[in-house]
Amino acid sequence: GEHTVEIWHFDRSGTGVLEFGIAAGTKTEFDDSFRLVGDAGHRNFAPLIKTDLQDDIRNESATAYLRIPFDVEDPNNIGNLLLRPRYGDGYAAYLNGTLVASANAPEQLTHTSTAVIDRFDSAALVQDLIDLTEHKALIKQGTNLLAVQALNNAADDIDMFYSTDLIMTLSEAPINLTQSTSIKARAYLDGKWSVLTNPTYTVAFPASAENLRISEINYHPSSATLAEIDAGITDADDFEFIELTNISDEPVDLSNVSFTQIVVDGNDEGVAFDFAEGSITEIAPGQHILVVEDIAAFQARYGTELPVAGQWSGALSNSAETISLVAGEQLIHRFKYSDAWYPRTDGGGATLEVFSPATQALGDWAAASGWRPSVIGGTPGAAASVNPGDVNADGIFDSADLLIVFQAGEYEDGVTGNSTFEEGDWNGDGDFNTSDIVFAFMQGNYIGDQPQVPAAAVAVRNDFTDTNDDDDDKRLKKDPKIALHDSLFESWV
Template identity: 35%
Template structure:
């Protein structure tokens, strides 16, 4: 075979030897690597260097597999790289083997059974973030993983730390017949959310028994009358008529979760690419429980048993360590999601406990330039008023007020509504006169623009800083001149002097505070200029950001009509 492009590749070579002999030679053509060593590859059968026995790479979970070279010990398996409490739940530390290396861990737990005649079998397990469990070579349970597991698989969804340390009970009584007298094997493929996840945990036990007629498990409820559910609940039920029936399961969504839960902020392109987050808000009048609510598109996350009071915010993050390095500890984080938000925009879907859609929409990175790589988040204007169907529209969103967004709090009191201040008219070619830029307040309230910025360079948006205390009156106009303001090096706000190009360009307006950008932005573009002809919005204060030639300049006043073909 031939590899046409340079790069690193994993090759699986299967060969069979007949007539004696046991040698395999691998040759490489000259290139980026023309020799091979044990650090570059290893044979599947090279047990001394960590490989699996030939032909048994996919049966490590069977009892006849030779695990003599594996790390051995008692207790749970895991690691903790972020100062959490997982060390209380494991004795075998695998941080060196897993952290930033692999999201999978193979665990084999042999045990003895005297009497194998059991009808009730429960797997009790702590897990972060998922697992596939096998009993004597047969799969019996899995959580947060779908598909065929591989040696480097990762979980499809996260399991929040507070849920991971609680022994979850998984009824595997349907597989009780796999038990046998003597030696048995429980094998667990532990799955972390990602290779760089800050922690991992698998701690398991099997509980077997025989349920006598007329008795139920201590934690079960005997059904004699309707049961009142106070929150979303996953119900498991059996009937007993001489013998126990098969297990039946269903989920009930309780409370106004779909009516009250709203996505209120998305940080999809942060300065630290691992500090992504999604914020949710309870816009209802009563506390809701998010148990079994889940993100299924864009990212994957299953919410634990957690309450959200009216007006409160809750966060799900990509990487808790990276998130807290930026924002500090103590914010209301429900857990880490699987996957990564697409900087180019993508579809997000949120379902309630019964699988009904709460949100299903796509966002677009073209909506606001300031969000695309400058560290601002995408924020819903009014989560309580927005129609969930409208979240796929730009008009439902605005940039966050501050760089880094507002995880866990509402920044709307500091926000300026889109279109409040616009670049309304410009002059780029006035022989004997100065270039000028006119701003217009389109609202019915005065707006202070002190600390805001004007620029003609998208890579240098803070070229001219407007003086503190500058106010545009209700419906008013304010003109900035090249010779007095943005091109005047004696003006303290002129950080990088500039003039407007008569060949056409784009002018940028951004809000600011303390010398840094905040989240409001506007821009206006114009083409090649004719002498003495300004460019303006038409009608005045409205229209797109593409300005059109005006029939006459009107600095500080409403715009004149657009120029006609007969205008000089």
């Protein structure tokens, strides 16, 4: 059809040339191919001014046109769409050709339009907030255009200013993180934005028997010292604790983990603690954390620097108790310990420790062979520090320890899985045999007259008569020796 086109051309130099073309056909959507061309110089006269048009339009026009192209990868991810303009007197904003916002603009806009009011300069520096969310369907994948007609109150007005931010927030769908990362964010509430934050979000994996293990139990602590008694702590049970270890290479979420009590013969057994209500809800790879009977008592004995998640309800029996650890409805651990396993863990100052929680089978937790007596005081918050061979827990591996294990009479006795740490099972396989002696001596911690591996055992096995037996702590008068043949033991004599 025929259309009337009006063209205004301001010729300032006397040599201006205007070219105008109209393409044939029709348009079914906004077409950005036709545009007004003006001054795009970046003079930076002030922090808020990027393009200075004063010399070009003052006393000539009260209108200036701004074009702000931007790219959107996926419009479906847009949650909220906000326009934040600063303007001198008025404006009209178009998103991909559709009018979406205006202020102080006349009903009919032309290229000679002026703002309907003259605003104070101070008002121009206040950034408005316009919610354009209802117009977010106008945004398409790829390049989009925000076009603005800035309006001054009059062509000869000495000031004219316009700037804007177009803000797109993500949709309310959750953000799925596949690895720990930092995300810059701020909140919008009651028309105001919070300060920008840069929190680090850690991706933690759900707790299970594959990544979380009980690694130490102090069920019958040693009596309170005089200093602890003076501090008002008289009950040794107040020093009880249970240690958990993350045996995986990833952080583990504890928010669904809890210790639970079970009813056995009409009585509650175990302790109760919900990590969701504790001070630690995530455990790092290889980290050890603690749950205790009494935080004040625990810190009085072990200090305040250890990672304590909280204080349980219930108590640990000094003789035997069933402990249950769950993640929601999933059972992680359930086993019963016994004070008969290692006497020195029963009030003697040592704790029960799992020597290798990452490699031992879950069934080991219910047997003495799966545990070791710790050094005196235990190792809460740290890996087990068991010294293979040191069965009397005096801190050294010497002939006194060898005397104890051979007196137990379980060396290669033909009974599978019947030996504990104190009976010579130092490598954790449940038996006392040559491999345990090799393992202990290969640690290089034996204290004596440089015995050859594992020579001490032979003399002890053959003859216990040559001992100092003035007291109960029998020791060989001389550290035994035996030569090795091709790195293997010579036959017992």
